[in-house]
Structures are given as C-alpha cells and as structure tokens.
Amino acid sequence: MATGTPEGGKVPPEEQRLGPELRRRAQVKTSTTDQRLLDAVGPSDWVHTDPWRVLRIQSEFIEGFGTLAELPPAISVFGSARTPVDSIEYEAGVRLGRGLAEAGWAVITGGGPGSMEAANKGACEAKGTSVGLGIELPFEQGLNPYVDIGLNFRYFFVRKMMFVKYAQGFVVMPGGVGTLDEFFEALTLVQTQKVTRFPIVLYDSSYWGGLVDWLKNTLVAQGKAAEKDLLLFHVTDDVDEAVALVSKEAGRRAPD
Template sequence: MRPVRTPSPEKQRALRGPIAIRHEGTPQASTTDRRLLDNNANTDWLHTDTWRVLRIQSEFVDGFGALAEIPPAVTVFGSARIREDHPYYQWGFELGQALAKAGYATITGGGPGLMESANRGCFDADGLSIGLGIELPHEQHLNDWVDLGMNFRYFFVRKTMFLKYSQAFVCLPGGFGTLDELFEALVMVQTGKIVDYPIVLMGRDYWAGLVDWLRERLVAEGMIDEADLDIFLLTDSVEEAMDYIVEAHCELFADRGQPQT
C-alpha cells in the first residue's frame, strides 16, 4: 500500500478571492481591496486580457439594453464607398423606405454610402433608423439619419447584435465587410442557429459571379447541398425583396399584428 502523503508544513494555503493557492509561506504584499483603492498611476492594467473581458461584457450589456425593445427589424449591409448619385444608393434609399412602411426598423452599420442610404430612406418614411458602428483605424462617424446609434469596439459583439435583433438580412453591393456579414448569416441559417431569417442579395449583375461560383464549385464538389442555394434570394427588385421578407415572417408575426404591407 502506497504511503499517504501529507501537505508539507513549509507550504501554506492562502485564499486569493475564490481561489486557494498553496505557497511557501511568504505573505502577500497587499490585498485586492488595497490595490483597488491604491492611487497608482500605472495604467497598464487597462490593456490586459482580464480588463478586455470586462469591456467585452459591457459592450454586450449596453447592446442588449439599447436594442431589446426595438420593433421587428431588418439589417441592411453594403459598401461605405458608394456616393449619393450612384444607382445603388437609390436602391438603399427605396429599401429603407419600404422597410419602414412595412413596419420594420432598419439596422445598418451606421456608416456612409449604402448604409447611409438605407438609414436615410427609413428616416424619410418615419421608421426607426438604427446604426451600429465599429471602431476603425480611420475616423468614421454615424451618419446623420440614425435615430438610435451605438459604436462598438469589437466586431464579434456587433455581429451578435445584427443577428439577434434583426429578422432578415439584405446585402446591397459591398466589399469584404459585406461578404463577411453575408457568409456569417448564411452559416447561421444553414446550421439552424437562426430560423425564419430570409437573406436577400440585391443586384443580380453584382452577385451573379459569386452565386455561379457557389453552384459550380461548392455544390458540384459536394461542399454544400443544392438546397443551400435556396437560403437566399437574388433580385433587382425592392418590391420582390420585401415580399420575400414579409412572407417569411407572416407566421412569425401573426400574433403581433405586424409587419404589414
């Protein structure tokens, strides 16, 4: 029978908050309370992972608090680089108007370009226009047509807000950011993480190459199923996009009396 080991008397066990630590018996120089109240000019703690966790938590709390009581909403994404005189901008404006008239709030990334166009259309039709911005290396402000706005440090927190508080996703033409959000939504629907969540690609010519690649490569090589291409609608028509979204939500909102066309 193996001898029973006992703790060395030279090592003592002390509590560090909820954690018990066995050590050589050297007393700690200070307590957590003392360090909290100490007037220490060193601010390195602001950049530690522990503090980042608290910042992340606070962003989730602020986002949930700000958005929990908004009406049914649709997230619209698209390029920040499109100017007001571009036909894509008119698409965004008309889409924002149509969403407001159907009883939806419009959520965008809050920036310029096509995000602005959708917020502006929603604002013009007296809908609730929401912008969820993100901290970027170059300065960017929420556009002037945002009624309810927030700015996030972390992309993944912002993405959670888009997915949690919108009931559909419309992609206007855009770049890497738009593609990132599109594929995130496609994966969430494909895997059943979100349901009753229509996805619309506005711009047949713009998105045709991507859709062809999905069919000719991913479907052909068994990476996705043919049925996965039915997750989204490809259209040039704001009216068709709205019909697709509202139809998907008829049962979901039957008891709420909205949205209505």
C-alpha cells in the same frame, strides 16, 4: 487596540467591515475604499490585460442588449460604405429603407456612409426606426446623420451579435469584404441551424450573379455544400420584391 495614530488623529477600530470583507487588528485599513479608488495613481498596464478586456466585452454586450431590447421588429441591411451618393445603387438603398419602414420594420445598418446611409435615410424619411451599429476602425467616419439610435462597438463579434439578435431578416446590397463577411456569416448560421431560419435577400443580380454561379458550379458541384443550401437566400433586382420577400418569410405582410 491597534497602535499608532493615522493622519487626522483618529485611532482605527479593532474590527472593520468593508462590504463582505472583515478585517481585525493590524489588518484594519486606515483609508476608505473611495479614497483608495480616487486618490491612488499607479501602473496603468492593467487596462490592456485580458481580464480587463473581458469586462469591456461584457459592457458592450450589456449596452447593446439594453439599447436594442425594445426595438420593433427589424431588418438588417448591409452594403458598401463606398457607394456614391449620386448613384443608382444609393437611390435603391433609400427606396429599400423607405419600403422596409413603411412595411413596419425598423432598419438596422452598420451606421456608416454609402449604402448604409442610404437605407438609414429612407427609413428616417419614412418616419421609421433608423438604427446604426458602428465599429471602431482606423478610418472611422462616425455614424451617418440619418441614424436615430446609434451604438459604436470596439469588437466586431459583439456588433455581429447585435445584427443577428435584433433582426428578423437580412437584405444585402452590393458591397465589399465586410458585406461578404456578413452575408456568409448569416448563411452559415442558417445552414448549421444555429439560428431559427430567417430570410436573406441579395439585391442586384448583376453584382451577385458571379458569386451565385461560383457557389453552384464550384462549391456545390464539388460537394462542399448541398444544393438545398442555395435555397437559403434569394436574389432580386426589385426593391419592392426585396421588401416583400423578407416580410413574407419573417411573418409580416408588405404593404399593397
């Protein structure tokens, strides 16, 4: 029999089972697992360790998969957070979001302002499914008011997985470094056949023309990519054509 009487006057048992764990004699604990969880106050350095980060990453994947698994077929729309609300570009984003929703697509954006807000607004006004996948940034502005289903991520790579996994195509509006990152990542995944090919449409030839020329006249010309790689994306100046292109390649007919 274990010696000593713990607080409360109860003598601990000779044998103790704690879930899968067995303890006997002097190894028997005098407190419960819940007590130790709720009462203990100790060092907090562990929340900044890599094993704990792995659990956070895992939780973001689980939350993302669980939230988005039942989405209808979707198109991801990328574009600048700096697009002014009163600009032609913003208005095109609204028409794009509306057109995609009317064609039966859910619309996924980064959830921020500018072109992302425009696409969400169009989808929302057309009674479609409007999704925003935000990211933790020092200048974070939160999800725009037209997002119906929203998630905020700590990690860029988890967020990127959600954009690709739950979309059947990409439409890329004029944007900055983040937009370029998303475009080239999608292009790389298709080019290397890491994903089943899906449509990628660049909207606004005046904006993307210089990049396309560089890809053709420098990248391909110097043998860093194949000429057929230029066929992996489309460029258009027409919102309806953008909707039709992603709809056709992804297997859904755009409305007449």
